[in-house]
Amino acid sequence: MDREILRERLIQLTRDLVLVESTDDRPEERTRCFHLVRNHLEEVAGLEIVMYESHGYESLVAMPAGVEKPDVLLCGHIDVVHHPEPDSYRSEIRDGKIYGPGAGDMKGQVAIMIELIRNLSRECNELSVGVAITSDEERGGEHGVKYLVEDVGLECGVAIIPDGGSLNDIIVEEKGIIHLRLIAEGVSAHAARPWLAENALERVTHAISKIREYFSQFSPGEVDPDDVDTHWFPTCTETMIGTPNDSPNRVPASASAVLDIRFVPPMTSRQILEEIQTLLGQGVSAEAIVIAEPTHLSPDPGFTQITEEVTGIKAQLVRSSGGSDGRFFCAQQIPVLLSRPYVGNLHGRDEWIDIDSMVSYFEICRSYILSKCLKT
Ligand SMILES: [Zn+2]
Incomplete structure (x- = not known):
């Protein structure tokens, strides 16, 4: 995969997603955001996309045809926090970063997930990897991941949630x-x-x-x-x-x-x-x-090792003050991998995600998924 092409695609897709005002009080915009995601996933051959809804909050689950419990599940959310100022939902590229509401939490990461699925399905059509995208994480996740895991019965070998930690900081415990x-x-x-x-x-x-x-x-x-x-x-x-x-x-x-x-x-x-x-x-x-309750995640040492190989920097297991949707998977004894590209000013209008680290994170996930799913 050409690094330059990947980089451009990630930038384009993230900026398209940031434009959509997918906040809690705009359900029609959240639906529009899902359409955008779907349009990109639908071109992946052999991928089955199912939409769910709970209390007005939609979720998207995409799996390879015939797979019910993927080895790896990429998990993200498209909802962003509300900004009352007009023209907040726009993006800008500066100093190697994409700035805009939701760029780092977590539309940039959703763009990475879409590209991962597209690329991996081309590389190998037997991969057992799925995606789940929800729309109520910012208000607690009850009608998103909790609903999918507890009511729909969504299962997986391991869940990757790029919504905490940093590129070399993998979360081991959450408050x-x-x-x-x-x-x-x-x-x-x-x-x-x-x-x-x-x-x-x-x-x-x-x-x-x-x-x-x-x-x-x-x-x-x-x-x-x-x-x-x-x-x-x-x-x-x-x-x-x-x-x-x-x-x-x-x-x-x-x-x-x-x-x-x-x-x-x-x-x-x-x-x-x-x-x-x-x-x-x-x-x-x-x-x-x-x-x-506080959650203890059990990050796979294989993921830590791949993170170090890709970035050339030592990875550390850290404890997080923030919470994430990871707790709902943990409650079902499903291991969770929680790290992400470099992000900043989360929930601000000038929230950002670092573009080089998006490419690195893509590479970490790609290597990990190949190591995980090709084993059998
Ligand atoms: Zn988030």
Whole structure:
């Protein structure tokens, strides 16, 4: 395969995908994005494409005809985060990188998957390799990978998910996640007579500070942004807060907030939720929106070795503060390989993916899949 042609194809395909505003609030754009992916996969001879849907979220599964459980499954998502600014969904090439929303999370990687399937099917038509592409990863994966694995019964020998780590950083462990909604009820009154009121907003902020105080005991103090090993501790941060109140001189009767909690073994979500219950205070209740236990992935040493051969740099197994769809495969005892090209500014308008590392990642996956699937 000519490296230059591959490079150009990956750039073109990624930029085409970035143009599509496939966000949570635009289901028709997500469908359009799937059409684009399908158009490219449909030209691969002998590939069977099936679309699934759960709660309005589509997923695409493509396998060689007659294969139900591929040796290797490439797994990605086409949904991207919403940007309110107009003309956000465009791309630009600068300093060897493709810039644009979703370029690194993970439309660039979806482009690599499409090219892998196209190339590998030409090289050898007996390969047992499939692709699964979902559209709800950014909101938890429940109607994407979780649905495919648990309800559809999707299986594979190993899942490759290029949605975490880095080119030479292969994820071995991921933190657990709790998205917790706090709801406070109080008593409204004119703000000039606060002694008559029970302020719901104050109740919710008080609960937040109690919970954050609890988590602060785990902080090691100094955190090196570049050293992933110093990130391995529980964290809690508020991501949303509000009240339906629209009057500056009224004490609100209700308020709510959302906390994003990340935790590490041996802690469990149950322990944390029990602890939080004791911290809420009067009139405040808590409801978990997303719960995921920490996951231990078991990366194949063969993948690590191929990564080192292709890049000429030592690969390391690292622990990740972020979560991924990998946890749903892990729950079914399916091994997961989680690394990816160089990416940055994830979820920003100037998100990027490094083009040379896309070609290297393509080469890593190609060699690995050939080593895996040609064995028998
Ligand atoms: Zn992602």
